Amino acid sequence: MVGVGASGKIDRRDLARVLLEDRGGMLVVAGLGAPAWDITAVGDGPQNFPLWGGMGGAAMIGLGLAIAQPERQVLVLTGDGEMLMGVGSLATVAHQAPKNLAIVVQDNEHYGETGMQETATRHGTDLVKMAEGAGIRRTMLVTEPGQVAALKAAIHKGEGPFFAVVKIDPASKPLVLPPREGAILQARMREHLMGPAAHLA
């Protein structure tokens, strides 16, 4: 079940939980800040790559990973501020057209980690249209909990690149922090994918 917050918009933790339930082999890159805390709250592990920095780079990290692992579904879960900072990468993703890459923006229309300043999406910027304009053909705008099942199906369909914006409630959630040592975050996913040989590459 996906609930809504005080604003009537989708609860971000419910969204993350439902998208990551029964995820199979899906790898997840989470943008810095709340998306990283969200995937960690659902459950931390080697298939997660929560970012502590590199703002604007989440989609491109997802692209590099999706190209390297074509048999794996890759989900980039990030915020509207992070996506806006790297919005040109949508053109790069469209050009490369990886079937196994999905990008889902949790859009609360604010910079949540820095005092809830409004982002451009609060004032009319439409990231779905920007993705479509960049050349990404499969997109979705999710505003109601009832759409989340279709969103999840689209992520797993393997007909990417897929891009979605989910309008979420702006309330902050309790911090659930992943490991802070970036070398561990990387090494554990590489070992998950390649076994101990990953550390001898």
Place this chain on the structure above:
Amino acid sequence: MAQHQVESAPDAAADWPDRIYDLLKQYNVRQVALVPDAGHSRLIKRCLADNTLRVVTLTTEEEGIALMQGAWLGGDRSILLMQSSGVGNCINMLSLSGIHRTPMPMIITMRGDYGEFNPAQIPMGQATQAVLEAMGTIVHRADAAEDVASTVEATLKLAFNTFRPTATLLGQRLLGAKTFGKD
């Protein structure tokens, strides 16, 4: 050099770009991220003609840093080709390499360097090496054709063996300076 070309490009007979291509193959590079540069045009053509290399043309160079992060995360070796002006776009994103211990080799064609004509190229060209080093990159330069292959090989080895950002700067003395017909 043809008048319609906006930027400097090496002599068509120079074969050092082919030696760089050979090294990319030898070191099993799979993803080649780039913002086009005239100085890299021959190497880019070789990469595009090779179906075992994935060429990723970027909208801005910092995308290439993030791509290299994702590539290594998934087990692919990668490289970033760009012009020196693009280094300025990469500064914060380069922190990913230090955070995660990710090999990030870069081959950078210099502008704002030896004999530059365009004043706008000077600030970033002169700051390129300092900016890279400030972000923890090991930087080598090649200013003569005979030094290119060994320098690029050192850059690849240092990146993939020691897990950090590394760069070869290909100097304008090697590439030639575009003069817009006013030399």
